[in-house]
Amino acid sequence: MFKLLVSMPPAMALIIAIISEVIATSYIPKTEQFTKLTPSLIVGVGYAIAFFLLSITVKSMPVGIVYAIWSGAGIVLVAGIGYFAYGQKLDLPAVAGIGLILSGVLVVNLFSNTAAH
Secondary structure, rough: OOHHHHHOOOEEEEHHHHHHHHHHHHHHHHOOOOOHHHHHHHHHHHHHHHHHHHHHHOOOOOOHHHHHHHHHHHHHHHHHHHHHHHHOOOHHHHHHHHHHHHHHHHHHHHHHOOOOO
C-alpha cells in the first residue's frame, strides 16, 4: 500500500490531499473541542493523509504552487460545505473573495508552466 501511494502521480496525490484536508476541516466543529472521539479521529487521520500526500506532491512540483492550489481549493470547498452543511451564510464580500481565490487557483493550473503536473 505504501509503495502504491509513493508512486502515485503528483496531481492525483494533490487531489486526494485536498479532499482529505477538506474532510478533516469540515469535521472540526463536530469534535466539540476534540471531546468527541470519532470526529476527532477523522480530523487527525484526514490531516495526516493530506500532509503525507503533500510530501509526495512537492517532490515533483514547487512547494509554493502546491500550497497555493491545496489551500485555495480547500478554502473554496470548505466555504461551500460550511454554507450547505452547516448553514453558514456568506455575504457578498465573502463570495467575491472566495471567487478571487478560485480564480487564482484556476490561473495557476491553466496558465502557469510552473504548475506543470
